[in-house]
Amino acid sequence: MTSVLLPLAIGIAFGAALERAGLGDARKLTGQFFLRDLTVFKVMFSAIVTAMLGVFWLSYAGWIDPGAIAMPETYLRPQIAGGLVFGAGFALAGLCPGTSCVAAASGRGDGVAVVAGLFTGVLAAGLAFPRFLDFYDSDARGAWTLPSLFHVPAGVVVFAVVLAALAGFAAAERIETRA
């Protein structure tokens, strides 16, 4: 039962958080790309910093085992290429996969169109998958983290990300007042 209820409950909270932030609204999201509304940056980095600090301090206190959390593996070149393709699609769609579901759920036709497009794109990429399997699996780096990339303790990276986020928030507020 928890195998169904847990993802469902986490999803409900995830969807509600995105909706409350206004991220079901494609025009609000694309304000990011025209430097008029930096909600996307503020929400994403508040979330990343919160979860990062949570994992760091809960592990430090010995309450959780960070090794028990599934760590995404790095395939550097395909992920950079995928990111470039994804970002272009994001600017066109005005919504990302998660927020398109929120947009569709709150009555927006553009959200439904993005959901349909995503399904089509993933299906097409899946059908063509054998052709780019070699590239997909290339440049494999395993569970590679920023602390091991920079050869510093995790706490140093955590501190740097917090500082960068705070500086980013200050800059975002200044950009928005000017816009």
Added chain:
Amino acid sequence: MKYSDPYLSGIALGLVLLAAFVFAGRGLGASGAFAATATGAVAAVSPAYAEGNPYFARYLARPGGPWHEWLLLEIAGVVIGGLLSAALARRVVLTVERGRGVAIPARLAIAFAGGCVMGVGAVLARGCTSGQALTGGALLSVGSWAFMLSAFAAGYLVAPVLKRTWL
């Protein structure tokens, strides 16, 4: 139509992500739900083809099959949570978000095309803004940060051409 404070909703989103880490041992995601749905659809048409395709075979092999994929259940929750939150705030409106320079059919076509392009990118990158940028970002994965930076770089490069669609 007033939304919540972005920093407070961001912290709330971070706590949801942290809860997923602690209670489910994994982060959030979205594009994986589309991959599971595509796998289920392909397998319904031709089970043999789906098993022979390395992309779909991976989702078929998950316990319970593609229709019980964790991310598919989570995305079902996102739809429910998004609707509930919008309904409680009286924000459910049948509309199409668009700039002044674009008609509704054109905006829907651009949205569909953008979805297709994002779908291909998410397959290549092994995830999207949820599974890579948010989840891998908080876990300090190098690939996830590379994905996040390249996605936003491409967004800023493409956006100027789309001024009429959005402003």
